[in-house]
Amino acid sequence: MKKWLVGMSAALLLLPQGSIFAEPSKSIPVSFNKVNIVVNGQAAASNNILYDGSTFVPIRNIAEMMADLPVTFYPKENIVNIGFVPAGTEEPGVPSEQSDNSKDDVLEEKRDTAIDAAFDAITIMVNLEKVEASNLLYNGRTYVPLRAVSNILGLKVAYDAATDTAYIGTLPEGVTIQTSDSPKSSASAVSGLSHVPGQGEMAGWMMLTGHPYEDIAEIYYKVNGSMITSTAVDIRNIDLNEVITWVDDDGRTIKNKRGDLHFFFGKFSNEYTGDWFYSKFGDVYADYFKVASLPTEQLVEQYVMETGQVKPPESKVTLKPDTVVTVETPQSGYSKHPNDATFYAYDRSGTYKGEFIDRDDGNYVSFLWYNTPEPPKLSDKWMSLSILRKIYNVSYQDTQVVIKQGDEEVLRLPLPSNWNQIDVKETTSGNIRIKKFDTGDNQITETWIDEDTLKKKTGVKFTFSGRTGVDDYAFYGPPQENSTQGPLLLELKLPSSWNKSHADDAAEINGLHVKKENGIRYFLVEDLIKLKLITISKESKDFTIYFNVDDLIAAGLIK
Template sequence: MKKWLVGISAAVVLLAPQGSIFAATSKNMQVYFNKVNIVVNGQASASNTILYDGSTYVPIRNIAEMMKDLPVTFYPNEKIANIGTIPVGQQEPGVPSVQTDNSKNDVREQKRDTEINAVFDTITLMVNLQKVEANNFLYNGRTYVPLRAVSNILGLGVAYDDATATAYIGTVPEGITIKPSDSSKSPEASGMYHVPAHGEMNGWNLLKGHPYEDMTEIYYQVNGSMVLTQVKDIRNMDMDELITWVDDDGRTIRNTRRDIHKFFGSFSNQYTSSWFSSKFGDVYADYLKVSALNANNLVDQYLYETGQLEVPESQVTLKPNTPTIEATPDSGYNKYGDGTVVFYAYDRSGTYKGEFIDSDDKYYVKNADENSHPPKLSDGWISLGILQNIYQVSYQDTQIVIKQGTEEVVRLPLPSNWNQIDVRETTSSNIRIKKYDTGINKQITEAWIDEDTLKEKTGVRFAFTGKTGVDDYALTAPPTKNSTEKQITLELKLPSHWNTSSSGDATEINGLHIKKENGKRYFLVKDLEKFNFITPIKESKDFTVYFKVDDLTAAGLLK
């Protein structure tokens, strides 16, 4: 349900663990969109394809479409995607999410060679509740799997036509040579081999014969089904070389290549690859040659070729006529295994509309003071935003209208003074309604404010300055009404250990108190007011509303 951008940090001579092929990891990937076309039994597929490291990947949901619209069901707690059906006599592995991969409209990607960030091995893929061994990655809300896995799941052969860049699944036109997989490579084709490693890497294997030997040393260990990979940058680069660059405010800055490499890694979730490229050019391109290298895939390929790992093939074949058990949860409240309260919603006609938890409310505030906490679903209040997943709900100053399709279900008049600050609750048509100040008018009432909220509410800008090192940081006040008045900029040197820790005690830097909690920087509001970075606002007139679940149930709107 969330998305994020994560970069890969690597510095010269340092070993950067690449992780396990079975763990979910984010990677920066060079890919080609829609270079390969897919035809299934003579019918062209509208599926997007991603060509990555010699393998063609397609979204899971399109596999189901290839077999006459079989469903794809996602179980979020168990991180399972099941294609097809639930065999008679078997139970579902968990509670299915209402937001399945089939419920989204595809956006056709332009045919292009580009760089993306994706999260690998996010789910367990199953077909009719039988596990399928296949690597996968999450990109743009879609889970992609290799074409090899598609052909195995469908139980059909694959042929690839180089002239038209078309993969044929099932029926193959004359003159097309069948290949077992677009990603299959023989040991002779790759030429890779290994030798025992020595010194600090004693006990590891050093991969040889790969295309990047002039830049890197790739080490690996096999422990059962677990594969660990480490990469060492061996390029003869002067890490003390001073690099000159210009920040967003036009200031010229000089840093060592070593500090800039650290900056790429430490700030990769705050700046895009395009920004890095525009500022640092070849320096960033050189950094990516190793940091974005997918050593895992090279090691996996070599291990499959030499039989050290069993190739993850699946013999599962989809059968559209498999009997199914239609399973939907009981209405009302229940709990997940971790204790999270969940509400299973049915509309007045008894149609299941999905599962919802507190954090599905966009204004939900975790661990907030009760006085500033919005009403919670777990406490019996459903937000306007969540209710809009069940009905069409329009909210105006003096009334709320709830519709199902074109039919008006109920109209709830509101008091004439509803938008006044001191009016917090009302009852309309026996349905209790609460009002909550969303704060989107930039009201700041908390003692500490995090960086993201501060940017959103005030327009304060943050930037890395790099004047003395990777810890250099600056924040600039938002523009004033007087355009000739100079904006205030406060420069800070953050504690260096904050780069590698998720938390840090409050400290005063240049008169501003800062602390770090759960990976976020927080600033003391009183200090920001003192420096005129923010102006407190006492009143607010931006609200959303919440409805009492019991009253909606009594009125027949929820079953």
């Protein structure tokens, strides 16, 4: 279990950008070709990938089907450019003979499987103007969500749930997207969809009705300008408090609530394959995936465009050098998500850097999973160092924090000389409040400490020695170089009754108070210190730092 969580927490850390060939791949559960793609009336002879409720399509194939638009791949720079190089503009590098480093694109059969894909490894440009679009790289091809096709190519996109078909560009009769002056009411749209106001916890949302999945899920959406937010709520009679027993990779038996497992299935689906999840959790994962894989985004987008709640993009399919491509991004600041407060971050230049929630901080994930100390939260206006590093280049040392935008230094924040001392919790530097959070991994704050925690935090091992009998135990220090066993620190005989009874007992042995609760031995920390079995440092480097969001905004670092 611990091994699994370490991998999950690592997924929240910022990975450095590299070349396309160095970009780390992640195994993800996907469905191949469950959606039919039709471009200007012509069926697309290329794969599409359903992942996490969104259908991804190969941008090269779609672009080349629209009047045979040129698509150029620059492998060293990891750039795909759609369209032309404007006059007087230099190319960003040497183009490849292949448009996106593609291999032979073998059409996959319709199936659920796991693939290795790299996320956001490619920069997408139109006429050498960068557009913000998430993407995944699979088998040498760059895939983008269907919604991104509208932003990148300026094309209409509609989804027909009855036939599982997505139409791009020219739309056939019966799948027409209405104009922006269409009535914004709950009356049935062309697709047969409609909406009603959400109730209870979903107040403020609109619930989509008339879709083919109403027996298993409620689909909700919000529209803020051109920004569409959607989510699916599982309405099956599944007890999320049911305790599920499973066995981890180390053979240990673990118990978790079904609802907690659902959260981790979604959060860490980039890190572990569907096959791995299914091998560990069986039908528990299969039940989760049935709703998680619904085409929620496509259904909502089609409906809000049909009913005029969002104006469909004007066609820019010619993509001449003077074409202007704009990408809508959300308003900065906080917005209420069904389960979390979401923060939409812009850097000081006004560049959109992404959306973040509490669970993007690995310390908060550990708090939820392991019941470790609760860290400061983004929803309470404390941004972790790991999240700030997704907006700026941040170097942190004992004495200062240096924030850069590219190679340009933006701000340098000196820290107090006593910053590493345990009793120092917070400081202010450059009018920015900085809070220190001690993870407690290597600090002893307990009055009594159990044998497993003692080993974890200090390296001191308490184990059976058997020198004279079955009651013989000893403390050993941390293993030294080229040794699997540390030096002997203290020997003691435990009460014989502890090997025969599960009753709670306590005893003083060789100056050390020892007690047993529920079969686990505990030692009095004060005695461990007196006997020089452990030492308590007045300093701690086992902490992370958090920045006050209001102060970062006031300083002009985020908007």
